[in-house]
Amino acid sequence: MTVMLAKTPKILTVLTFIFAWLPAFILAVICCSMIIGASYSIIYGISSGSYSDTYDQSILSLLLGILMWVFGLFGFVGLSSVVIGPQLKLVTRITFLFLGIVSVISQAIYWGAEEPIIFSHPYQMYTAIFYSCLFVIVVFAVIHIVINYRLIKHFIAVNSEVTE
Numbered sequence: 001m002t003v004m005l006a007k008t009p010k011i012l013t014v015l016t017f018i019f020a021w022l023p024a025f026i027l028a029v030i031c032c033s034m035i036i037g038a039s040y041s042i043i044y045g046i047s048s049g050s051y052s053d054t055y056d057q058s059i060l061s062l063l064l065g066i067l068m069w070v071f072g073l074f075g076f077v078g079l080s081s082v083v084i085g086p087q088l089k090l091v092t093r094i095t096f097l098f099l100g101i102v103s104v105i106s107q108a109i110y111w112g113a114e115e116p117i118i119f120s121h122p123y124q125m126y127t128a129i130f131y132s133c134l135f136v137i138v139v140f141a142v143i144h145i146v147i148n149y150r151l152i153k154h155f156i157a158v159n160s161e162v163t164e
Contacts, residue, residue: 012143017083020140023133024100028076031069038062038069068103075100075141082144090148090155097141097148104134104141 042062078096081088088096108131 009147012147013083016079016140016144020137021079021083024076024079024137027104027137028073031072031076035066035069038066068106071099071103072107075103079137079141079144090152094145094148094152097145101138101141101145104138108134 042059045059074096077086078088078093078100080086081093081096112131
């Protein structure tokens with residue numbers, strides 16, 4: 001029984017690496033390029049002196065986009081801490097994973113509002129595959145949030161028993 005419990009997190013970690021971390025890595029690269037492009041657009045727009053209501057609205061959209069892309073990078077750091085890398089505190093890991101989920105869902109809603117999926121063109125099939133990848137990333141992030149939340153509850157229960 002203890003052997004199965006010891007192997008389960010390793011299997012989950014491998015599945016998370018394959019199905020969540022690798023697509024999230026590609027999204028993190030896209031996020032970095034989008035942050036650079038949006039920052040350049042804001043700086044160029046401000047330096048050119050072109051101010052108008054439309055421009056102010058586009059700056060607001062760019063700033064909101066940058067915020068969501070930064071949330072996505074936080075989510076990638078959270079997934080990286082689960083799978084391969086830096087050990088974050090449990091609360092920080094849960095927060096980063098949650099911010100990543102917020103980013104993925106908000107971007108999926110934004111992209112879905114622009115292009116409804118009708119399976120009549122190959123491009124739309126690729127879009128469906130892309131949304132499936134986003135869904136899988138969210139599922140694995142939620143699984144790890146639940147696992148880390150249970151670890152926090154366990155540590156609190158053990159510490160409260162020790163202090164009593």
